[in-house]
Amino acid sequence: MEFEQNEEIEDKAAESRKAEKKRGFIEMVLPVLTLMTIANCIVILVLVINIGRKVNWLEQQVILLQDNVISVEARIEGSMLSDGSGFSDVFDIDGNVVDAAEAADIVEAAALEDTHKLEGREDSSDGIRRVYLTFDDGPSANTDKILDILEQYGVKATFFVVGKDGYAEQYRRIVEEGHTLAMHSYSHKYSEIYASLDAYKADLMKLHDFLYELTGEDCSVVRFPGGSSNTISHVNMWELIHYLNQENMVYFDWNVSSGDAASGGRSADQITSNVLDNIDKFDNAVVLFHDAVGKDTTVEALPVIIEKILESDNTVMLPIKQDTVRVQHLQE
Ligand SMILES: [Zn+2]
Structure with missing residues (x-):
């Protein structure tokens, strides 16, 4: 138990x-x-x-x-x-035949300039849409036609010009009629201007002094050939931008492309819709056109484009100035 x-x-x-x-x-x-x-x-x-x-x-x-x-x-x-297999339709801004390397750059730049750049810096403003019509690569015979159309509608624009003899009257007209005379490049030869910082400086200063002598204008608004986002330059584009900053110059790209850069050309209808279908996306629309040799459909399209913009509410067309809201592809 x-x-x-x-x-x-x-x-x-x-x-x-x-x-x-x-x-x-x-x-x-x-x-x-x-x-x-x-x-x-x-x-x-x-x-x-x-x-x-x-x-x-x-x-x-x-x-x-x-x-x-x-x-x-x-x-x-x-x-x-370079294989000689066609593409004989690639010319420089004066309509001249170029070597294979320059032709490649021209085709590449045209492709870049044909695109709208939605990422471009653009700060919204006061409910008023500002449209900046810009013309690259002139003067040419088309510049006079464009100036006449602008005069007819009382619209001011911006001309990013190159250096050309025999067009003193056109450079002066741009200034006298209240447009902005702006700098693009003296030679507009990609292989030259984008070879080094010094080469770029020399080309831009040549253009600056050339324009100053002809018109008395101390130009300070710049557009890089192919834009600041171009893939052609052998120099880092920031080096060129810093140089412009030092010189108290300001560069502008575009956010709306008329599409008239293409070598084969675009119809006036295509150019018109490229512009009118896209400017509404921006409070500050910088529209890229070309007034070089052969850009006849640009001239043809311009009156319709201007009329439609004039009909739009709260919209003004202005020339670019130093203090214009910057539309730039490369952002600091
Ligand atoms: Zn150009």
């Missing part, structure tokens, strides 16, 4: 030891499990954030790839010239 009782007591003691062991085990494991759960949550959170970043990175890569495709397509098109 006593023996049985002792056994019972021992059993109970053993059981309670077991229970205590179990409790001890749970007390030890519980914080570890909690810590592990927290750690897992952190890991999952980090993974989710990283996936988001990766998606952003991928989107950026796609945009870069698209830009590169334009550049490569233009290069291929240009390089075919």
Whole structure:
């Protein structure tokens, strides 16, 4: 009997030891499990954030790839010239035949200038849409026609000119009729001006002094051939931009392209819709046209474009000035 009782007591003691062991085990494991759960949550959170970043990175890569495709397509098109397999329709701004390397740059620049640049810096303003009509690569015979149309509608624009003899009257007309005489490049030869910072400086100063002598204007508004985002320059474009800053000059790109840069040309209807379908996207729309030799459809399209803009509410057309809201592809 006593023996049985002792056994019972021992059993109970053993059981309670077991229970205590179990409790001890749970007390030890519980914080570890909690810590592990927290750690897992952190890991999952980090993974989710990283996936988001990766998606952003991928989107950026796609945009870069698209830009590169334009550049490569233009290069291929240009390089075919050296094989003598066509593309005899690539001319410089004066309508002259150029060598294969320059032709490749011209085709590439035309492709770049044919695109709207939605990412261009542009701060919204006071509910008034400002449209800046800009004309590159003149003067030519088309410049007079464009000046006549602008005069007829009482509209002021901006001319990013090159250096050409025999057009003194056109440079002066631009200034006298209240438009902005702005600088593009004296030679407009990509291989020359983008060979080095010094080459760019020399070309721009030559143009500046040339225009000062002809018109008395101390020009300070600039547009880079191919734009600041061009893929042609052998010099880092920031070097050129810093140089302009030092000289107290300001550069402008565009956010709306009329599409008239293409060598093959565009119909007046295409040019008109390229402009009118896109200016509404911006409070400050800088529209890229060309008034070089052969840009006859630009002249043809201009009256309709101006009339439609004049009909738009709260919209003004202005020439670019130093203090105009900057539309620039490269942002500081
Ligand atoms: Zn140009």
